[in-house]
Amino acid sequence: MLVAATNITQRKQMEEKLKKLGNQQKLLANIAQLLNKSDNFDDIINVVLRLIGEHTNVSRVSIYENTPDEQFTTNTFRMV
16 A cells, blocks of 8 residues: 655645735726826725724724925824
8 A cells, every 4th residue: 555645735825825815916906097097086085994993804994194384194084
């Protein structure tokens, strides 16, 4: 009787990494297309933040901006 055993752990890890990278590329392409639209920027940025939140599996994604005098920071956009 001849038995061959192969450890496929490394291969499975690489397949998962490639899948994750593929999903990230799709997300970035979708975001680029959304941002290139001439529609309402506020609506588009909210969609982009939601997509990022879903992809990263987090409950909050925000964009903060400094005031012109740079004394304060405001939460300009957040995932809704």
